[in-house]
Amino acid sequence: MTDPKDWKPLELRPEDGRTGAEGVCELLAGSEDFGDLLAREKAVVFRDFEVAEQDIESVMDLLLPNRLEYLHGTSPRTKLGGNLYTSTEYPQHMTIAMHNELSYSHRWPERLFFYCATTPGSGGATPVVDGALWLASLDEEVRDAFAAGIRYTQNLHDGFGLGRSWRQTFETDDRETVESFLTAGEFDWAWNPDGGLRMTSPIRPATVRHPVSGAEVWFNQADHFHPAALGDETARELAQILPPEELPQSVTFADGSPIPDAYVLHIHDRGLETAVDVDWRRGDLMVVDNVAVGHGRRPFAGDRRVLVAMSD
Template sequence: MTDTRGTTDPENWKPLELRPESGRTGAAGIREVLTGIGDFGELLAREKAVVFRDFDVAERDVETAMDLLLPNRLAYTHGTSPRTKLGGNLYTSTEYPQHMTIAMHNELSYSHHWPERLFFYCATTPGSGGATPVVDGGLWLDSLDEEVRDAFAAGIRYTQNLHDGFGLGRGWRQTFETDDRAVVEAFLDQGEFDWKWMPDGGLRVISPIRPATLKHPHSGTEVWFNQADHFHPAALGDETARELAQILPAEELPQSVTFADGGPIPDAYVRHVHDRGLEVAVDVDWRQGDLMVIDNVAVGHGRRPFGGDRRVLVAMSG
């Protein structure tokens, strides 16, 4: 095995890259590397993100690789991004148009139960661009202006309006991967959400107050950990936000966010968080057969725009 060492210094952090040394590739090569490492969980806790380069894992072997790297795989329950489920709790990565940048975020940080690890697999090399930027959550927090950090200190509250099959955004069946209202209600009650079935069959969900930052359970480092910029209309761009505001009042948007006291979050704060996260991120470029595993609390991730084909699959674990 050869590796390109990452660093735990936030200013110079980058993912650890591992490569095969014996010539053995595929899932068998990864198993060989992991045998030499010992406890992969300890390695990931230290390095925050690990990239497996040149192992040339075939798509038919992805499940085997996931079994090695991603115990206790989770469904994408309460997810907000458009994805296609491929089986075995493996999904396509976010299916937003390829010209769009997907800003930095920690998966499901707005919910009450988020994955500890995320797994990425490149099935098709991007024609151009298409990197997955990753950002050290402590560095992201430190990069924000003090005024912004202070404003978010009391926490935030998210609102979702999930349609019954037709409408803007996602429907509640997509979001919770079920047709059973009782299953949805049990999930929301467990998370202490305020929820209401609407006359048109849709579902309004209001979160309890969520923290804007979180202390990592192992390192104790405080990290930026929320998706305020993803839920805020300002993240859509001025023109789209204006068009939505003409159609719907704020409380009826597919998703929105306020400060803990219900006060509006200024557009400038949202753009600041969005821009700083992307500015301090490190791009992970993709080649077919590459894998990456990240600590979902320590590290945020996103997507750069791309041209041509790009197919990256994702999975997550508790």
């Protein structure tokens, strides 16, 4: 029996030399239900199929039954159409720490789809981490401290300011649409006199149970919202100048008390240390179970273009 600590994504390769989108579709048609496969393997990589970018729509139709918009997203990316986006557009020298997409919100996708349109010059792997192993890697003191949950706060400007605007975050100019989302998520929120939006989540859990396996997994973005783990020097300096309540985003324990820097750095580092790197070549695909598996990005040099989509 395989040791859970040896977990890595399942890699599928062309059968009988059938490549491209057609090869992926034929492989899927002749195998078990992909939902069952993904629930068991947690992440699946389609390697060496050399799928052309103009053909990925047919593959996504099979792998992502209901593609979603990136609503309430915090990272900068470009929408390409058909609910397909560029991956996070942070500077290439930066590491993007492990996280489950939209785990800070009340709605998150069940599946994430990645497609490599341009092979990285060097580096640029997408690390993936088994959320149960990430949880097990954390010190008991940290796990206990987060047991009651956390709260996230965001300050979203109206078009000019630090971080993302509320229009970018919710992909709309309609305040009523935003208010409906916030009401459904039971946020505390208010429009500011300058047109910006301040919003604080209700208590969010630090861990959740996977709906199929029942495994408890680490499932939050405390380290992404906390200034101690910011990878950008300018952002860290900003966090030293502004009080937490004025930062574009911040996080506390459920009772409002601050989360120690050491806890956040411990979570950040253990996630990256426990992760398995998925290297990219043009035309490769990957689908991950967004509850079971966290993901990130390693630094890279040269070109790199990875596209992402998500579904429930």
